[in-house]
Amino acid sequence: xxxxxxxxxxxxxxxxxxxxxxxxxERKTTVPVAxxxxxxxxxxxxxxxxxxxxxxxxxxxxxxVRSDPKTWNPMIARETSTTEFTSGILFEGLVAFNNxxxxxxxxxxxSWETSPDSLEWTFHLRRGLRWSDGAPLTAADVIFSAExxxxxxxxxxxxxxxxxxxEPFRFRRVGDHTVRIELPxxxxxxxxxxxxxxVIPRHVLETAYREGKFESAYGTSAGPASLVSSGPWRLxxxxxxxxxxxxxxxxxxxxxxxxxxxPYLDELVYLILPDQNAELLKFEAGDTDQLYFRAEDxxxxxxxxxxxxxxxxxLGMEMGTSFFWFNQNTRTDERxxxxxxxxxxxxIFGDLExxxxxxxxxxxxxxxxxxxxxxxxxxxxxxxxxxRKWYNPGIVRFPYDPEQARAILDAAGYRDSDGxxxxxxxxxxxxxxxxxxxxxxxxxVAMANMVADDLKQVGIECRxxxxxxxxVITKLTDSWDYDACLLSLTGGIPPDPIMSANVxxxxxxxxFWDPRQPSPATAWEAEVDRLMREQVAxxxxxxxxxxxxxxQFLVSENIPAVYLxxxxxxxxxxxxxxxxxxxxxxxxxxxxxxxxxxxxxxFATMEN
Amino acid sequence: xxxVLLGISLLTFAVIQLxxxxxxxxxxxxxxxxxxxxxxxxxxFGLDQPWWMQYLLWLRNILFHLDFGxxxxxxxxxxxxxxxxxxxxxxxxxxxxxxxxxxxxxxGVLAAVKQNTWIDRGxxxxxxxxxxxxxxxxxxxxxxxxxxxxxxxxxxxxxVDHDTLSPLGKALDLLHHLVLPAFVLATVPLAGRMRQMxxxxxxxxxxxxxxxxxxxxxxERTVVxxxxxxxxxxxxxxxxxxxxxxxxxxxxxxxxxxxxPGLGRITIEAxxxxxxxxxxxxxxxxxxxxxxxxxxxxxxxxxxxxxxxV
Numbered sequence: 001x002x003x004x005x006x007x008x009x010x011x012x013x014x015x016x017x018x019x020x021x022x023x024x025x026e027r028k029t030t031v032p033v034a035x036x037x038x039x040x041x042x043x044x045x046x047x048x049x050x051x052x053x054x055x056x057x058x059x060x061x062x063x064x065v066r067s068d069p070k071t072w073n074p075m076i077a078r079e080t081s082t083t084e085f086t087s088g089i090l091f092e093g094l095v096a097f098n099n100x101x102x103x104x105x106x107x108x109x110x111s112w113e114t115s116p117d118s119l120e121w122t123f124h125l126r127r128g129l130r131w132s133d134g135a136p137l138t139a140a141d142v143i144f145s146a147e148x149x150x151x152x153x154x155x156x157x158x159x160x161x162x163x164x165x166x167e168p169f170r171f172r173r174v175g176d177h178t179v180r181i182e183l184p185x186x187x188x189x190x191x192x193x194x195x196x197x198x199v200i201p202r203h204v205l206e207t208a209y210r211e212g213k214f215e216s217a218y219g220t221s222a223g224p225a226s227l228v229s230s231g232p233w234r235l236x237x238x239x240x241x242x243x244x245x246x247x248x249x250x251x252x253x254x255x256x257x258x259x260x261x262x263p264y265l266d267e268l269v270y271l272i273l274p275d276q277n278a279e280l281l282k283f284e285a286g287d288t289d290q291l292y293f294r295a296e297d298x299x300x301x302x303x304x305x306x307x308x309x310x311x312x313x314x315l316g317m318e319m320g321t322s323f324f325w326f327n328q329n330t331r332t333d334e335r336x337x338x339x340x341x342x343x344x345x346x347x348i349f350g351d352l353e354x355x356x357x358x359x360x361x362x363x364x365x366x367x368x369x370x371x372x373x374x375x376x377x378x379x380x381x382x383x384x385x386x387x388r389k390w391y392n393p394g395i396v397r398f399p400y401d402p403e404q405a406r407a408i409l410d411a412a413g414y415r416d417s418d419g420x421x422x423x424x425x426x427x428x429x430x431x432x433x434x435x436x437x438x439x440x441x442x443x444x445v446a447m448a449n450m451v452a453d454d455l456k457q458v459g460i461e462c463r464x465x466x467x468x469x470x471x472v473i474t475k476l477t478d479s480w481d482y483d484a485c486l487l488s489l490t491g492g493i494p495p496d497p498i499m500s501a502n503v504x505x506x507x508x509x510x511x512f513w514d515p516r517q518p519s520p521a522t523a524w525e526a527e528v529d530r531l532m533r534e535q536v537a538x539x540x541x542x543x544x545x546x547x548x549x550x551x552q553f554l555v556s557e558n559i560p561a562v563y564l565x566x567x568x569x570x571x572x573x574x575x576x577x578x579x580x581x582x583x584x585x586x587x588x589x590x591x592x593x594x595x596x597x598x599x600x601x602x603f604a605t606m607e608n
Numbered sequence: 609x610x611x612v613l614l615g616i617s618l619l620t621f622a623v624i625q626l627x628x629x630x631x632x633x634x635x636x637x638x639x640x641x642x643x644x645x646x647x648x649x650x651x652x653f654g655l656d657q658p659w660w661m662q663y664l665l666w667l668r669n670i671l672f673h674l675d676f677g678x679x680x681x682x683x684x685x686x687x688x689x690x691x692x693x694x695x696x697x698x699x700x701x702x703x704x705x706x707x708x709x710x711x712x713x714x715x716g717v718l719a720a721v722k723q724n725t726w727i728d729r730g731x732x733x734x735x736x737x738x739x740x741x742x743x744x745x746x747x748x749x750x751x752x753x754x755x756x757x758x759x760x761x762x763x764x765x766x767x768v769d770h771d772t773l774s775p776l777g778k779a780l781d782l783l784h785h786l787v788l789p790a791f792v793l794a795t796v797p798l799a800g801r802m803r804q805m806x807x808x809x810x811x812x813x814x815x816x817x818x819x820x821x822x823x824x825x826x827x828e829r830t831v832v833x834x835x836x837x838x839x840x841x842x843x844x845x846x847x848x849x850x851x852x853x854x855x856x857x858x859x860x861x862x863x864x865x866x867x868x869p870g871l872g873r874i875t876i877e878a879x880x881x882x883x884x885x886x887x888x889x890x891x892x893x894x895x896x897x898x899x900x901x902x903x904x905x906x907x908x909x910x911x912x913x914x915x916x917x918v
Contacts, residue, residue: 070682241869278763470629477636502639510639
């Protein structure tokens, strides 16, 4: 008995110690940096040269993503964890979006002209461009990319917005370095959307495409050696569910002001962390170099700025809005032969006075205080102010005024006849409805509860009902049996009105309050349809802005949705990096990954 | 075994189809994807057909072509996606199993032999604590411990520098990352097994043949280890096979919270995304492992207990 004791405990202790002692410690190795990188490859005849050039070569930057990329193929990349890599890290298009200026600028194309009627665009590819395997990148690649882009079987991401009334653009090759694009009709958003078509290597992917195996080409099981890219990086290694490593593309065409080929960093690493808490802790432990976070973590991360040797950037509001709307669908469900919304409720939800009162009853400032620690901004229209190019400051606002809300409801005939605290409509239907949202989003659930509280003060009963996201989607897109819903939309990049066309058009699938209408149900919706079609057809940006301003005005006036707040975004970045241009638009720092560099000034105090 | 697997597959398929939405649902809310795109994708994935039709197609592909289908979101064969993940989960489950049994049996024996002393009461306390603490909470607590003290990594299976280490370094790195997740996973079963071991041994120690052995003048240690323990272990051996099953399901939670790249994480991602074939493949893999575990348990029992004939 006595000798039973030591053995298993000794073994256990030994395992424990081994586990403790071995493995990673804090990275205390010094990082060798240099003023230049050995570069024996000829410079392209037409490189892109930045105005800045103070970086040093070397070092590693560690970022995070929430889940594995689903593919390396930019044509079929659809969700953020995948496009994070296919757009801008591995592949580029003819033009690229600048997150800070919010303008479109040259990328693979050095310049372009357009005909006076804007129906013909001529793009000049840079001479001397090469893929990461050394093969030349020419107009043939662009033409091939266009062919794949518009292939109906593949339905590439972004192809829907690169069409004019369903007709694709026509790409024509004019020599090795010139591509002419002919539009079937006038298309205002052209320059904003043409960058959605990423150029793919013909010499690698054409065979797979002709054999019908395109979609699995460049899948995540493709080895790094077979993945040919045009962006600043090439894939070095990928361990599923763990991490992705990128190394510089030796044939990259961008250079700094001193004529040195970019990118500066030797390694770009992404850790795959599905859990938000783990992401935060990894950053605090010093394992990652950037962290995008929201209001709830602000105080904690701000406090430890000095200790963790990082800087917190207040990026401003995100390009999106939270809102809730009433189901204004007046059609009948063919399957049940009953209207989607009961006639009594239909009358209430369709009454503009009711919606106006609701907008007045909601205290957006309180929502910002309670849910976003006072850091969010109220919004009253579909386009938030952060969208500098398109926001209309002249929209109609119905700010918080519960007295006014009650007055409007009284005047519209909604009174509480039975004294239960809930008003009834003139026909006797109580002002009582359920508000659905997705249960996994804490902020939305909190906002729904606050809206319910606010509405109770003016005699409207709102019952927040969080449910699983897919259940919400089924209700919104298939069964349409719900009263009201609270959701949020983020802006597309580039933030052109075409990105939200499906929201504004009455026939659109994202026209939430009454989607896929066979014909506009109201006069103002018909007007918005007309305006949206008109602004797409105009090429003069000023004209498009005027028209879209009017769309925003009509939406804010007719309150199809009660817009609540835009939430703020924050970024923490280690101080040892320089050349970072933080933006509230994804990917906050790495949209300019080629210019990120270790800070030579910090080497004296830096151990890593 | 085959009928069980068939039943599991049918039930799983039916339940998945019952849940609202399918793989393309989230895309329906995206203003940048047109309704036509989604309809054509639906036709291509075969999601527009009745659920029993989809099930039969899936079954046919497995039985005749050994094709588990393709993941909608990754456009990769399901097996390619799952294989590395299964390995990682097995590593975790095995580590937790070693921890559980390596500690449960000695501690249980100790508690039984030193019944009602402070050792026994102390281990009871630990056992009840282990049984009552929710796994998620414990996982988060361990992550906090790791973050505050820096003794262990916060999450993940290997460190960023893993590839640059020597083979020994790589093994140590893996062990270092394995400690906390395995500990969290092992806690609840450890407590249960320890109590069971103690109870079984106490029962056996009361038997006549133990008294006889003592009367014969054998060392107490021989009595306990050579005679009593073997009989006390009998019921626990059966449990050993089931351990794999319970550890697998427990691993799902631990993997998600502690970012261990295993089967659980992939399954939950597939579930949320309604990635049908990936989910089916994952459930079938887990079920197969569970059934194999039960088989192992039965075989072990047959070996250990001469009364049982296979």
